[in-house]
Amino acid sequence: MDRTTHTITIKSIDQIPTVDEIKSISREVALTLIFEGKTNKQREQIGQYLEYALSGFQVLIHTIDPELNVVKLITDKEIEDHQDFFEQCAKDYGHLGGQLVFMLVDKLDLNLNKDFPLDTFNELKQDDRQIGTVGEWRYFVHGFHCGFQHLTTKQCIEVPLTFGLEFGDLDPYFFMKFILSSPGYRPLPIPLFDEYADGLRIIKKMTALGKFEEIPSNVPGHTGIAVTDREKVEIKSDLDLEKIFVKHIEEIKKKPKFNLWKFLGLKR
Incomplete structure (x- = not known):
């Protein structure tokens, strides 16, 4: 939505x-x-003060242009009043994510x-299967996600791949993009503007409120957030996975201790 x-x-x-x-300004402005x-010399200092004084607002201090941009973010009360809506969106996210992964x-x-x-899915990054269509x-397979976009409605969802068979991890930006692009939610029951900042507050x-909860990840030092009311699955920790893959690798090639970071395609 536009302001x-x-x-x-x-x-x-x-x-x-x-x-x-x-x-006193509305979220629509x-x-x-x-x-x-000469006032421009004080712009950064003024912006920093407004960031401190305006809880629940986003203050953007331009590094080049002589301006400050201020917007009001979604409030706690608005989130509470629409918690059932956001809870259903989170359930839909996990359900659709699982459907698309198994379809692919x-x-x-x-x-x-x-x-x-x-x-x-890492295997797909090595050839022309990284990008394509299904149904x-x-x-598009990238990073720790597989992104999907509907060819007609343009609905989009980024499905996480590092939580076992739990596909409902809610990244603030990805979750908001999903809500805003989903035709079934229109018209929205509440205006949403800032894809990351509003998403993070939600x-x-x-x-x-207990509607969402933290979940563990397969990746060391990483956790996620999923809707609490869901069919829960076991998510193996990185240590559990390392034990599994160490045994597998040793049986095949008798190589030194399994390097989980290398397996993830990351350098360390």
């Missing part, structure tokens, strides 16, 4: 809106402060590693 922009030119410090005035002349596995006749799907979806508040 309207309200622009104020600042030629003297007393023209800067007060914190209370800024707090983006406030732009353009600094002229079937099409490409892959031997899915159910403990660590990234192991299977009515275009897919995930944090829904976790505090």
Whole structure:
């Protein structure tokens, strides 16, 4: 969704809106402060103060242009009032993610590693199967995810591959992109604007409400967030996986201790 922009030119410090005035703006308005002349020298300091004083707002301090951009983010009350909606979106995310992964596995006749799907999908990065179509979806394997976009509706979802058969990990940006691109949610029950900042607030508040919960990952030092009310699956830790693959590698090639980081395709 798009905001309207309200622009104020600042030629003297007393023209800067007060914190209370800024707090009164709606989420549908983006406030732009353009600094002229000597006032621009104080722009960064003013921006830092506004970041501190405006809880629940996003303050962007341009490094080149003489301006500050201020927007109000989704509030805790708005999230609480629409918690059932966000909970259902999270359930839909995990359900659709699993459907698409298994659809692709079937099409490409892959031997899915159910403990660590990234192991299977890493193979696709080595050839022309990394990008393609499956059913009515275009897919792209990258990093720790496989992205899908519907060819007609343009609905998009990034399916995580490092949580065993749990495909509902909610990254703030990816979760918001999913909601905003899903035709079944339109019209949205609440305006959503900032794909990462609003998404992060939603995930944090829904976790505090007990609707979302932290989940472990196969990757060392990494965790995720998924909807609490779901069919839970076992997610093997990186140590469990290392034991499994050490045994497998030793049986085949009698090589030194298995390097999990190398297996993940990462350098360390």
